[in-house]
Amino acid sequence: MTSISQSFQSLRNRNQCALIPFITAGDPDLGTTKEALQILDCNGADFIELGIPYSDPLADGPMIQAAATRALQKGTKLEAVLEMVTDVTPSLEAPVILFTYYNPILYRGVKSFLGQLANAGVQGLVVPDLPLEEAEELINTAAEFGIEVILLVTPTSSKQRIEAITRSSQGFIYLVSVTGVTGMRSQLQDHVKTLLLEMRNVTDKPIGVGFGISGAEQARQIRDWGADAVIVGSAFVQRLADDRPNAGLQAIEKLCQEIKAAITPASLLTVGSV
Known part of the structure; x- marks a missing residue:
């Protein structure tokens, strides 16, 4: 099974920016x-980010919060999600990246949780409410299972913190x-371009940009600014x-x-690559 890091290297060799759509498990x-x-x-x-519905999704905007609420109201449980993922991953070429808050991990135990993910074929993990200072155990244990933990850099991150995050993040950054929660925006802020340039000065790891990308034109702009991947969530969830x-x-297709x-x-x- 090709890792996230290996997949990014293959994409870079072809000068290809990755697409990472996000959807919420269990909605509808x-x-x-x-x-x-x-x-x-x-x-x-190129990769698919799958959100586990959670009752207090602090990083998610209204669209994804509503999707999580609907999924929870229909009784969506982590175990059922992982059972579905286990069934589908053998047929997928795109690595699956799970997006979850830390409480479900803590409740089940780090090692037990990661073992479940590995058995399901999950290759990456994003935990938006886990601070860098508390991420070491998760990162090290995940590595034992072949799972890469992806950390987040925000517009308010200091230079020193960006350097620390880029050192620790696995797969990509x-x-x-x-600043704020997920959701579609009509315009991208110029500071994204500046942040990308600053991060390039401290790391050669792939960088994916997410939150606020609503469609093709914004995705192209992110690519032109030098990102290795564009991450699109609310636009897919809405459709x-x-x-x-x-x-x-049909709409997400x-x-x-x-x-x-x-x-x-x-x-x-x-040559028909899409």
């Missing part, structure tokens, strides 16, 4: 989530493009939330194709 239901993972995998996703599951699946085409060099598009 786990059967649709499974189909969505397969559709995203077949339509340009998740650059949060806005998948359609009351008609088939319509939602179209969006995935559009964003992938926008960030793919013309030389690769001509």
